[in-house]
Amino acid sequence: MKFKSVFDIIGPIMIGPSSSHTAGAARIGRVARSLFEREPKWIKISFYGSFANTYKGHGTDIAIVGGLLDYDTDDERIIQAIEIAKQKGIEVTFLIEDAIMDHPNTARIQMGDERGELELVGISIGGGKIEIIELNGFQLKLSGNHPALLIAHNDRFGTIAKVSNVLAKYEINIGHMEVSRKEEGMQALMTIEVDQNVEDFLLRELEGVENVLKVTKIID
Template sequence: MKYKSVFDIIGPVMIGPSSSHTAGAARIGRVARSLFAREPKWAKVSLYGSFAKTYKGHGTDVAIIGGLLDFDTFDERIIHSIDIAKKNGMEIEFIEEDALSEHPNTARIQIGDDQGELELVGISIGGGKIEITELNGFELKLSGHHPAILVVHDDKFGAIASVSTCLAKYEINIGHMEVSRKEKGQMALMTIEVDQNVEDNLLKELEALPHIVKVTKIVD
């Protein structure tokens, strides 16, 4: 096995006892916050497998809420994140699920406010690393460790090519890309992990392309 850095071996700098149950959980919550682009007014968190069994002892609950507050893994405020969130007016619910999941460290996060809602499924795969496997009903594979662009688009001919051409114009290198759709000819989602952060002017140009509905970026 090859490691990119010493942190792949010893794990991330973090608050809490477990890279999988604490740091990974915080990162799942923070990706949800990044995609929602604001602090939610309510959060419903369903925990599966070992997350459900040990989330209080390992700080998975405060870590996820800390992520929703945009706290990084090493932020000492994570310890008090639930109290902070409640003082901010956030309604929080945790559910211990009995259903089996594909991965033992799985969380389904539903967040929202009066402007909209978001739902994602994330897994903590060890060493603080995560994968987002579902977003608003779309299946995807998003690591959360690289800058990424999520493009919601009509499932029409040429949509993928036009996005790729636009990225090439700005010399943006694609590290990983996949497309998910719920039904043929309906809505689809491009998940594009890139090697560098993208500027807002590129996002606006992507949104102006034919068949593109919404573009969101995740900053590394």
């Protein structure tokens, strides 16, 4: 494994004790909150592998709830995150799963309210870094280290090219892009990590592209 800097080893500024089990968990929760775009009414968190075995001792439970409350890794409110969620009337449930996952630090988050639901699977890969590997049944690879666009669209010829052309028009450089679909010709999901933040007017233009259903921005 190669590290780009010492911070890949020791992790980000954070409420401890573990970059993988605490900071990574908080970042998984915060990405889920960003995608849901509002505070949920209920949250169900399933832990697998090492997360399942050590989540209480390493504060994985409070960290992931803190992220879901939109707290950053160094926010001292994380320590009281579960109690704060209860005070807000958010129902939080933790489940310990026996299933063997590809990565030992895996969490599945299900959350929702009267307006809708979201399901996300994330892994903490060390040093506070994460990957989101599943969203509402779509397989993807989202690092959370760069600004990103998630574009839900109908699986139709030319849609990817049209989206790419809009980004090229505004000189938005694509660092990573992939497309996932559950079934040919049905709904698909583009995951696009970019090198700079995307302004809201560009999001509206992307939403106007034929066959695009929804555009969600994640800011690093």
